[in-house]
Every structure is written in C-alpha cells, then in structure tokens.
Amino acid sequence: xxxxxxxxxxxxxxxEMMIRANAAATGLPQYLGVQFLEFQPGxxxxxxxxRSDLITPMGTLHGGVMAAxxxxxxxxxxxPLMKPGQWAATTxxxxxxxAAVRGGKLVAESRVLAMTKRTAVVQxxxxxxxxxxxxxxxxxxxxxxPAKREKGEQ
Amino acid sequence: xxxxxxxxxxxxxxxEMMIRANAAATGLPQYLGVQFLEFQPGxxxxxxxxRSDLITPMGTLHGGVMAAxxxxxxxxxxxPLMKPGQWAATTxxxxxxxAAVRGGKLVAESRVLAMTKRTAVVQxxxxxxxxxxxxxxxxxxxxxxPAKREKGEQ
Amino acid sequence: xxxxxxxxxxxxxxxEMMIRANAAATGLPQYLGVQFLEFQPGxxxxxxxxRSDLITPMGTLHGGVMAAxxxxxxxxxxxPLMKPGQWAATTxxxxxxxAAVRGGKLVAESRVLAMTKRTAVVQxxxxxxxxxxxxxxxxxxxxxxPAKREKGEQ
Amino acid sequence: xxxxxxxxxxxxxxxEMMIRANAAATGLPQYLGVQFLEFQPGxxxxxxxxRSDLITPMGTLHGGVMAAxxxxxxxxxxxPLMKPGQWAATTxxxxxxxAAVRGGKLVAESRVLAMTKRTAVVQxxxxxxxxxxxxxxxxxxxxxxPAKREKGEQ
Numbered sequence: 001x002x003x004x005x006x007x008x009x010x011x012x013x014x015x016e017m018m019i020r021a022n023a024a025a026t027g028l029p030q031y032l033g034v035q036f037l038e039f040q041p042g043x044x045x046x047x048x049x050x051r052s053d054l055i056t057p058m059g060t061l062h063g064g065v066m067a068a069x070x071x072x073x074x075x076x077x078x079x080p081l082m083k084p085g086q087w088a089a090t091t092x093x094x095x096x097x098x099a100a101v102r103g104g105k106l107v108a109e110s111r112v113l114a115m116t117k118r119t120a121v122v123q124x125x126x127x128x129x130x131x132x133x134x135x136x137x138x139x140x141x142x143x144x145x146p147a148k149r150e151k152g153e154q
Numbered sequence: 155x156x157x158x159x160x161x162x163x164x165x166x167x168x169x170e171m172m173i174r175a176n177a178a179a180t181g182l183p184q185y186l187g188v189q190f191l192e193f194q195p196g197x198x199x200x201x202x203x204x205r206s207d208l209i210t211p212m213g214t215l216h217g218g219v220m221a222a223x224x225x226x227x228x229x230x231x232x233x234p235l236m237k238p239g240q241w242a243a244t245t246x247x248x249x250x251x252x253a254a255v256r257g258g259k260l261v262a263e264s265r266v267l268a269m270t271k272r273t274a275v276v277q278x279x280x281x282x283x284x285x286x287x288x289x290x291x292x293x294x295x296x297x298x299x300p301a302k303r304e305k306g307e308q
Numbered sequence: 309x310x311x312x313x314x315x316x317x318x319x320x321x322x323x324e325m326m327i328r329a330n331a332a333a334t335g336l337p338q339y340l341g342v343q344f345l346e347f348q349p350g351x352x353x354x355x356x357x358x359r360s361d362l363i364t365p366m367g368t369l370h371g372g373v374m375a376a377x378x379x380x381x382x383x384x385x386x387x388p389l390m391k392p393g394q395w396a397a398t399t400x401x402x403x404x405x406x407a408a409v410r411g412g413k414l415v416a417e418s419r420v421l422a423m424t425k426r427t428a429v430v431q432x433x434x435x436x437x438x439x440x441x442x443x444x445x446x447x448x449x450x451x452x453x454p455a456k457r458e459k460g461e462q
Numbered sequence: 463x464x465x466x467x468x469x470x471x472x473x474x475x476x477x478e479m480m481i482r483a484n485a486a487a488t489g490l491p492q493y494l495g496v497q498f499l500e501f502q503p504g505x506x507x508x509x510x511x512x513r514s515d516l517i518t519p520m521g522t523l524h525g526g527v528m529a530a531x532x533x534x535x536x537x538x539x540x541x542p543l544m545k546p547g548q549w550a551a552t553t554x555x556x557x558x559x560x561a562a563v564r565g566g567k568l569v570a571e572s573r574v575l576a577m578t579k580r581t582a583v584v585q586x587x588x589x590x591x592x593x594x595x596x597x598x599x600x601x602x603x604x605x606x607x608p609a610k611r612e613k614g615e616q
Contacts, residue, residue: 027207028216031185053181058297062182063229063244064222071218090217091581092601094248094402094556096429096445098422113443114406119553121404121443135421135429137404137445139554139601143212245427246447248402248556250583250599252576267597268560273399275558275597289575289583291558291599293400293447335515336524339493361489366605370490371537371552372530379526398525402556451520 007041007081007115014080015039029072032065036076042112044077049105050128061101066126069108070095070136074122077110078140081120085145088120093138101128118142161195161235161269168234169193183226186219190230196266198231203259204282215255220280223262224249224290228276231264232294235274239299242274247292255282272296315349315389315423322388323347337380340373344384350420352385357413358436369409374434377416378403378444382430385418386448389428393453396428401446409436426450469503469543469577476542477501491534494527498538504574506539511567512590523563528588531570532557532598536584539572540602543582547607550582555600563590580604 022035032054038045046069054065075088082088108126115121119141126134176189186208192199200223208219229242236242262280269275273295280288330343340362346353354377362373383396390396416434423429427449434442484497494516500507508531516527537550544550570588577583581603588596 027210028218028222032218056181058241058243060243062222062226064182064186064225067221067225067247067249068182068216068218071221072216075217087212089212089214089254090251092248092250092554093221094246094445095221096246096421096447097244098429100243113404114440121406123443132422135431135445137402137443139404246400248599250575250601252583267558268594275560277597286576289585289599291556291597293558335518336526336530340526364489366549366551368551370530370534372490372494372533375529375533375555375557376490376524376526379529380524383525395520397520397522397562398559400556400558401529402554403529404554405552408551 007112009081009083010041011080012039014084018076018079028068032068032072034069034072037107039077039080042077042081042115044073044110045107046073046076046110047105047107050101050103052103055102059102063097066097066101066106066134067095069106069126070124070134070138073108073110073124074136074138075140077112077122078115078120078142081112081115082142087143087145088140089143091119091139091141093136095134095136097134099128099131099133101133104129106133113137161266163235163237164195165234166193168238172230172233182222186222186226188223188226191261193231193234196231196235196269198227198264199261200227200230200264201259201261204255204257206257209256213256217251220251220255220260220288221249223260223280224278224288224292227262227264227278228290228292229294231266231276232269232274232296235266235269236296241297241299242294243297245273245293245295247290249288249290251288253282253285253287255287258283260287267291315420317389317391318349319388320347322392326384326387336376340377340380342377342380345415347385347388350385350389350423352381352418353415354381354384354418355413355415358409358411360411363410367410371405374405374409374414374442375403377414377434378432378442378446381416381418381432382444382446383448385420385430386423386428386450389420389423390450395451395453396448397451399427399447399449401444403442403444405442407436407439407441409441412437414441421445469574471543471545472503473542474501476546480538480541490530494530494534496531496534499569501539501542504539504543504577506535506572507569508535508538508572509567509569512563512565514565517564521564525559528559528563528568528596529557531568531588532586532596532600535570535572535586536598536600537602539574539584540577540582540604543574543577544604549605549607550602551605553581553601553603555598557596557598559596561590561593561595563595566591568595575599
C-alpha cells in the first residue's frame, strides 16, 4: 500500500498480462529463459535457470547473461506503472558482480527507487540460490507511443 | 608501440587464436554472433549483426544484447595481456546507451585504461554503423588458473 | 544480529571512536561538516548540513558535495569491520542524483552488500529531509597497513 | 573543427568568461581550487593543486575530492554548448579510481560523447602528473532557465 502510494498509477492487469505472456517470450528473454514471477507496484521478481550452455569454459556463468538479465528486469518493472503504449528504454546502468555463478537458478528483484513522468531510477538484486550474485542500478527513459511523440519534442 | 610498452606482456598468438576460434564460439557469444576482428596490445575490435530476432516489439535492439556484448569485449581484450591459463572476470561495469539501434551491425571497441597484475579497468565504445550507440567502463579481476589458486589466497 | 553474522568481525570500539572523533575531522569531511551518527555491523548513518555556500548560483546543492559525501561514507562503514590498521580505498562508485537539494540537511546511509578479505561492495542512500536525493553503489579495496604490505605484493 | 560540427552551437565567449571567472569561484570549486584552463567545443581541461589538507591520514588524496572534481567538470564542459540561461545538472555518473594520488596537481579533461537538446553524456579523465588517476562517465540534464520552465513541464 505504501509502495503503491508512491506511484501515480499501477495497473495490475498489465502485470498479469506480462506474467501470462512468459511462455510467449521471443528474442533475448526467450534465449535466457527469463520468467516473470511477481509484480507489485514498483517491484518485479523474475527468474531464469542457469543452463549449462551459458557457462563459460572457466566454469562460471558468462557475465553477459547477468548483464542482459539485469537490463531486462530494470525496464520491465515499469510497465504496470506507465500509461498504455509507453515503453521504458534503459539509458544507463551499473552492475556489480558479487559472486561467481556455477548453476542453479537466478532470481532477480527489480525495485523502483524514484520515478517521474519521464524517467525512473531502478535497483536490481540477483540471487543465485541464497547468495547475492549481482547488484545493479540504472536509469530508464519513459517513451511515449509514436503518435504522441510526433506532436511533442523528443 | 607506445601502447604495447604500457603492458608487461602481449602475446599475439593468443590474439590470433581467439580470432581463428570465432566460428567455434558457444553459448552467449554464439547466440549473439560476436566475431573478434582485431587485437592490438590493450585493444580489441569485435562486431555482431543486429539480427531481427534481437529487436524488441518497440522496434529497437534489446538493451540486454548491448549489455552482453559490452561484458564480453570488456574481458576478452585482456587475454593476450595475461599469463597462459589466467582468465578475466568482470567485477563491475557501467554502460550508457547513446542511440537507439534498429538494424545494421554493432562494432565494439574495447580499450584497456589501466592494468595491474590483479585488475584492469577497460572502456568500451559500440558503434552502430557510424553512430556511437553505447559507451561503457568496467573493472576486471585477473584470476589465476586453479592450480596456482590453491597455493595462494583468493 | 543477522547482520553481524554476515561479517567476520565487528569492533564497536572503532565505531565509537569514529563517532567521538566527529569534532576532530579535518580536510574534506571537515569542510563538508559530515558527522557520523550511528554504526551497526555493515551499516553507517551520517549527516551534514546543506550550508548556503555549498549551493550553486542555480539554487541547488553542488553535485560534487553529494559525490564527496557518498565517497566518504562508502569507505567509512568498513572501518569497524576491518582489522586494526587496515584502510578502505574506493576503487569505483556510481551515483544517481534523484532530487534537487536546496537546503536542510543530508542524511546518508551506507550499507555493506558483500565483503571479502580484500574487497567490499557498498550501497549508499542519501535523504534530504524525507526525500531520497541520491543512491550510489561502489567497490572498496581493503588495504593492509604498510608493514604488512612490504612483505606481500600490492 | 570536426568537434564543433558535432554540436549545434558553441559560444567561445562563454568559455572565455568561465576562464576569466576562475578567481571568483565560490563554494566547493573555490575550496578545491579548481581552475579552468581551456575550452574547445565539447572539451574542457581544468586543474587543481593537491593541497596537503586534502590528503587523508593514510597519505593519499581523499576520494571525495576526486569525485567532486569529476562532478564539477562533467557539467561545466557543457556551458559553451548550451543556450544562455540553461544549466547542466548531473543526473548520474560513475568513477573508477586508477591510481593513488599523494601530491602534485590534478588535471581533468572532460569530453562530450553525445548531446541532445535535453541530455549529454560526458567522459572525464583525471591525470596526476603523468599518471591516469581516474576515469569517469556520466549523464547531464540540460535545464531551461526558470521562465521557460514555468511554461513547459519539468
């Protein structure tokens, strides 16, 4: 409740739709096998299995997998908070790798720290089983759908 | 020449081997289609095509692809500069997205800013055709092969 | 209790000593007027007044003040967790400014996310009255006192 | 020339005015002793002495000094590129410390990587004598003067 009061709007139907669409993911999220598990206002929990083909010859998860997962959940936490048709584009983020990942699954939690009509700052924590494996912080730009953008300035 | 003097060692055979192994990539680098094009001491240039299945429904490249590419070249620039058997683990990086990417290819240039026996700081610029599309900066840990690690402390 | 179990050691006397030494600060911390208020294992809370001479002609706090405060508390949270004589050197950090600051005071909270014998990753949140004004994340190197360093390699 | 073509406008009179105003600095820049040395389109070089009172008991420059210097030059490089009355607010930056600083002076170079009407991404390198001591990258928001802001949305 406190969390939802922080945000101008929260549409649980968008959250439900994103969870129902897990099986229909395409592109990078499909390749990684990311599944959305839970949305709350300003919060998203997602997970992905650490497949053996994502492990490097050194025996640990390719860092790019973690980076891609972080980018994905950084933006997706915002969809239920935005107006229909708007989308979230990452403008920057920073990621610290905290523990080597060798198997199991990754659980990513994405939390909105601050949000205006145009931008949001989001933090992500990724756990590998019980270990904190990565922490990230980034900025998203909230982009209007094309029709609206033509009238305003980008 | 000036560049090679900055580094204690540079083994062009490792660079050649990494380029020859482009076709044998597995896992995330294979999925992305990253190809190493050129190594110099403290420098790596790599490219990948922007395949249509990496484009989001909003018409632009998934940010996670860029993040994964950046992580990959951040570490790979170090291999010809390290001792045989050592590997480079990203400990952190920061990425700014500078332009939306809609097609064509990405060319990533990775440059070593500073390097000690244990760590390196590396910058990456990614161009999409002629446009600077991303700039990143990160830290790598240089990890000894397992045999050596047993004797020392990690 | 849970927090203290995360860390190998916590010396409350060092924490007390740092709080008692508030009035004896020199250099940049003295200029900024930073005061340590509370230590717990892996946690530090500090504050500083937003003096009018730290405000730019645009009417808001100079961003460098926030950056300096963040760097200061990033490292200082570690002292009660380290061995006597060790010190914490920031190797990198990232800072998001979340709200303009025009007066009042800044309260910075610094929390250790992960710590090994040699490094720590720390997050900082800075509030201006009740508003979250900045969030940061960085890496510290734990450096042995000179005598020890002579024997080992840096 | 190539550089100036990248930017919509460059007003050398603003650059000159900022250099002439070095002696009139107040607040944090005055405390640090930062002096602007040279502007070019998208480029600023500044320096500051490493005064002994900025050195910590461990014998090295307080990291907050470096962070404050970086924040200062990140934004100031933009003034000759902006419209009169606009100002640059740092929204985020990331800083890697590359070498301990014990004396001498710091020379900071700030370069604009990308700029739109509303934002800019800037890189900073700081040298201590000939050693690269820090590298940073950050985002600035270009803010209209108050009169204009009242009409538009913030």
